Amino acid sequence: MNDFNRGYARSIPADRADMSVDAGLRKFMLGVYNKVALGLVVSGALAYATSSVPAIRDLMFVVQGGRLAGVTPLYMVVAFAPLVLMLVAGFAMRNPKPQTAGALYWTIVSLIGASLGAVMLRYTGESVAATFFVTATAFGGLSLFGYTTKKDLTGFGSFLMMGVIGLIVASLVSIFL
Numbered sequence: 001m002n003d004f005n006r007g008y009a010r011s012i013p014a015d016r017a018d019m020s021v022d023a024g025l026r027k028f029m030l031g032v033y034n035k036v037a038l039g040l041v042v043s044g045a046l047a048y049a050t051s052s053v054p055a056i057r058d059l060m061f062v063v064q065g066g067r068l069a070g071v072t073p074l075y076m077v078v079a080f081a082p083l084v085l086m087l088v089a090g091f092a093m094r095n096p097k098p099q100t101a102g103a104l105y106w107t108i109v110s111l112i113g114a115s116l117g118a119v120m121l122r123y124t125g126e127s128v129a130a131t132f133f134v135t136a137t138a139f140g141g142l143s144l145f146g147y148t149t150k151k152d153l154t155g156f157g158s159f160l161m162m163g164v165i166g167l168i169v170a171s172l173v174s175i176f177l
Contacts, residue, residue, distance in 0.1 A: 029147070039105070043113030044132075050117025060114070061121060068121040079115040082108045 050056050057063060060078065062070035071079075089096075089104055096104070120128060146153070 039109040043109050046113030047116035047120050050114050051120035082111045
């Protein structure tokens, strides 16, 4: 956060400055986490609906004997629409309004949730729930670490990027072996 005060000659005592910044950051982060949590609920509900409600499931998937046998063209559109939306928004939306950004967020969350119905059809509910809880725990722990640490962690960026490239190369090699 910067100390730019828009021309006001107001000074905050040093002992209260940290508290006001911390309270503002806490309020902002709480809003972000609430929106992400609600997005996960919406995504999970849509994944459940696309895998369990026969009318919706039959529009998106080919199911034989209760198992996923294939996908329909509608599923392919729903699965790739978030990528297309993010690419188009990255080029078209330079200074989006909060309402536009919110609509884009909820559209992408909904599309990803609908496409995750395939995961619900492929795996058992217990394995999906276990994966969700492990991921949520890791996210919570890393968020807490990032919020409480006073170190600059930007040095990890290049190291982690090389790890991602290594994982992509390893997965491509494993496809052919």
